[in-house]
């Protein structure tokens with residue numbers, strides 16, 4: 001199985017999180033990642049990452065998906081080099097990164113094209129069967 005990848009230029013505005021969630025869930029479904037509980041977590045992680053990039057970041061926002069068997073990574077890049085940091089939750093927020101931490105195996109930040117990219121490794125997908133292999137990719141012999 002090869003790594004499956006997708007990139008999505010996020011249209012900026014109040015509907016960014018919702019549009020991106022739809023796009024991500026659509027791609028994951030085509031690849032065979034359809035478990036409801038698992039995709040619920042993906043929905044939250046994508047929403048928080050994109051909301052942060054739009055609210056606190058700068059420039060254009062690009063989401064990338066990488067999937068290899070049960071391992072799926074979602075990353076969101078924006079043009080600001082400011083590194084996201086967890087803060088004490090209060091009446092005005094501070095919960096996004098807490099949620100991301102709770103729902104992923106780990107999350108990291110790396111420099112990317114003058115800004116940064118926040119990478120979230122999702123919890124391993126709970127099923128192995130029925131995952132798509134892209135057309136033209138190498139197949140392992142039975």
Ligand SMILES: Nc1ncnc2c1ncn2[C@@H]1O[C@H](COP(=O)(O)OP(=O)(O)OP(=O)(O)O)[C@@H](O)[C@H]1O
Nearest residue numbers: 052053056057082084085087093094095096097098
């Ligand atoms: N993409 C980003 N670019 C720059 N700073 C960020 C980014 N994402 C998060 N941050 C910083 O990290 C802080 C914590 O983010 P977090 O998502 O936990 O809370 P919040 O966005 O302030 O509130 P909430 O997500 O609960 O609405 C933010 O307040 C912001 O200062």
Ligand SMILES: [Mg+2]
Nearest residue numbers: 051052096097
């Ligand atoms: Mg946030």
